Amino acid sequence: MKNLKRVLGIGVIAVACCFIIAADHIDAPEVAGGNSDITDFYAFQGENTDNLVFVANLQGLISPANTGAATFNENVLVEFNIDTNGDHIEDLVIQAIPRDGKMYFFGPVAPSQTGLNSTIQTTATVGGIVDITSYGDAANIATNSGMTFFAGPRDDPFFMDFAQYSAIIAGDATSFNSPGSDTFAGSNVMSIVVEVPKAMIGGSGKINTWVESKTK
Numbered sequence: 301m302k303n304l305k306r307v308l309g310i311g312v313i314a315v316a317c318c319f320i321i322a323a324d325h326i327d328a329p330e331v332a333g334g335n336s337d338i339t340d341f342y343a344f345q346g347e348n349t350d351n352l353v354f355v356a357n358l359q360g361l362i363s364p365a366n367t368g369a370a371t372f373n374e375n376v377l378v379e380f381n382i383d384t385n386g387d388h389i390e391d392l393v394i395q396a397i398p399r400d401g402k403m404y405f406f407g408p409v410a411p412s413q414t415g416l417n418s419t420i421q422t423t424a425t426v427g428g429i430v431d432i433t434s435y436g437d438a439a440n441i442a443t444n445s446g447m448t449f450f451a452g453p454r455d456d457p458f459f460m461d462f463a464q465y466s467a468i469i470a471g472d473a474t475s476f477n478s479p480g481s482d483t484f485a486g487s488n489v490m491s492i493v494v495e496v497p498k499a500m501i502g503g504s505g506k507i508n509t510w511v512e513s514k515t516k
């Protein structure tokens with residue numbers, strides 16, 4: 301596990317056209333395995349090309365046996381940050397925090413503070429609420445103001461052949477196999493998804509985006 305922590309702790313970032321992936325399944329000791337531990341962040345254009353989709357996955361490597369008991373932590377805020385003017389400081393945030401079986405979303409809205417601390421923008425005029433989907437149930441989807449929301453367990457979409465990677469690093473292999481063996485196959489994550497009209501985050505041009513989990 302130590303190697304996996306070191307290797308994936310670096311994070312993997314791939315950018316191809318309008319699609320961004322950042323992966324980090326095993327985090328620093330303070331948060332590893334906890335319910336604020338982010339595994340992946342995805343941002344991509346929606347099937348409706350007027351929209352962007354943001355996905356934050358948390359709590360990696362949940363076994364099927366443990367998924368039913370997995371929950372979002374009511375003291376953990378997940379914040380999608382969006383920089384619209386290229387200075388790498390968030391101009392807009394979309395915040396998600398659970399309460400009593402529902403995920404509450406605030407924004408996109410200008411944050412009242414940037415950086416390491418956040419204030420929940422409970423007075424934001426846009427956002428939404430969705431019932432958190434239980435493991436095995438059909439997905440609850442909520443919509444509001446052109447936005448779409450989901451929160452709940454999902455099959456981890458990230459693919460990594462860690463055994464073959466280790467073999468390559470050890471000099472016992474020279475390349476990955478096709479197909480490889482997905483180290484994360486069969487494991488689940490807790491997923492937060494929001495689809496937003498581009499018009500609500502600047503409309504056109506380039507954005508920088510990242511996600512944070514923050515404990516109260």
Ligand SMILES: [Ca+2]
Pocket residue numbers: 383384385386387388389390391
């Ligand atoms: Ca900015």
Ligand SMILES: [Ca+2]
Pocket residue numbers: 379381390393411414415418512
């Ligand atoms: Ca922030």
